[in-house]
Amino acid sequence: MGRSGRLVLVVGPSGVGKDSVLDGARAALKDNPDVVFPRRVVTRAPGLGGEDYIPASEADFAAMAARGDFALHWPAHGLHYGIPQSIENDFAAGRQVVVNVSRGSIDEARRKYPGLLVIGITASPDVLRRRLEQRGRESPAEIEERLGRAAAFTLQGDDVAILNNDGALKDTVQAFLALLQKRR
Structure with a gap:
């Protein structure tokens, strides 16, 4: 295929902190041209x-x-x-390409990009409820719906790593960065 890079999919229910973890990783890797966040x-x-x-x-x-x-x-x-x-150019250059996707796109990505890594970000129901309430974008009924979807959220496969984001964000970001390094 001519690819030497790797696709890293970041998935998880709304409110678990995917954007915050990605922002932290992006900041930590800003001077590393081998990891891109399109x-x-x-x-x-x-x-x-x-x-x-x-x-x-x-x-x-x-x-x-x-x-x-x-x-x-x-x-x-x-x-x-x-x-x-354009991520194809990054793969050809040997870069890791980190993207936030819907879990519904994982199977297609696995078919197109063998050797990818899926990082599932989770949070406990209490933490997730608090975050959803604090951000104020959903009604109470919508929060309950999101919590129900989060409870049903599962990932399977040898290419999956799970990170719990209940604690300090800096700790989750460090664990995320370690996965990028370790699972190379």
């Missing part, structure tokens, strides 16, 4: 906070997908997400 294309208006994404309209996203501009893309929670095809 921006996702998202059908969301610009400037809504959270991750640094590339906004796209539904029509533009559909056109990009039809042209083959995405290495991976998927719908989730009423939006569409895409990972730019």
